[in-house]
Amino acid sequence: MNNSIEKLLKNPLSFLNAADNSNDIVAISSRIRLARNLQEFAFPVAAKLEELQEVRNQVDDLFAGGKISKSGFYRFFMDELPELDRKILFERRLISNDLLENVANRAVYISANEKISLMVNEEDHLRIQSFCNGFNLKKAYKAAENLDNKISEHLQYAFDPRLGYLSSCPSNVGTAVRASVMLHLVGLQISGELDSAVRALNKLNFAVRGVFGEGSSNVGSLFQISNQFTLGCAEEEILEKIQNTIEQIISYELNAREQLFRTKQYEILDYIGRSYGMLKHAYLLENKELYNAISGVKLGVDMGVFSNLNIKRVHEIFISMGDAHLQKYHGAPFKNIEEKNSYRAALVRDKIRKGQLE
Secondary structure, rough: OHHHHHHHHHOOOOHHOOOOOOOHHHHHEEEEEEEEOOOOOOOOOOOOOHHHHHHHHHHHHHHHOOOOOOOOOEEEHHHOOOHHHHHHHOOOOOOHHHHHHHOOOEEEEEEEOOEEEEEEOOOOOOEEEEEEEEOOOOHHHHHHHHHHHHOOOOOOOEOOOOEEOOOOOHOEHHHHHHHHEEEEEEHHHHOOHHHHHHHHHHOOOEEEEEEEEEEEEEEOEEEEEEEEEOOOOHHHHHHHHHHHHHHHHHHHHHHHHHHHHHHHHHHHHHHHHHHHHHHHHHHOOOOHHHHHHHHHHHHHHHHOOOOOOOOOHHHHHHHHOOHHHHHHHHHHOOOOOOHHHHHHHHHHHHHHOOOOOO
């Protein structure tokens, strides 16, 4: 096992900490992503392998020389990492599907607390990601901006005075800032109001995606909402727009939950109880079944039905019970899907039995 991967697996994911305020009951985590390219090289979509290697070398020299950080960052070269370990990084939201699939001269640098991830030679030369627990976009942006400033002291970015930062995708030109918040919208989904909320968000130029970003489907009533505009807006304006929009969605979600508990109390309590019963007693658990059950249990914790469960530990199951994590814990490939789902169910039952969700 890669020693750094092993250390990451022992870490609790800090951006899944418990709620700081009432908004964080719905908002699980916030992420800021900055796209940057180096002026002297072709962008990754058109670059030759030698150019990609030189970009990776220049970034690596900054970290190896202590110019970015004296310590506290793990370095992973994608072409040196087994596929299973790449999948673990993907499940932990530290790399994109692009880095998972395209490995030649790609890399990622991850802070020890997993709050910062710098992808090298993804769609752009640099993709800086900053994560925070709950609804904390400004804090996440400050951390991303800090790393961005340090890098820009040593590497020259592709920048146009009129357009702003240049990127491979035209939608990222400008500030090249993408802000996203992961929301648990179980109330809107159960009440049937989610589709209308998504349509309204799309009209306002916001993207609504699954937990693993573009192309991923919804699991466990988790959705990432992010801006689709970066050109012609200052960073502060982008953050303010998405801040106001997310606050509205959170308000709608909390109202939907309140309405459900008022008009369909026993149906909702039954849904919560059955969700916990599945985690506690199931002998086979598919990924989607697990996420949906956790969604019900999380709703129960948020609404005060379960006073003995720790929401942070409930959140962490979303990540730690993914297929790649399971295979790493198992130590060998599963013989078939049934063995994998049986192993997942056994781990969850054991956590409950040992009180590891409390």
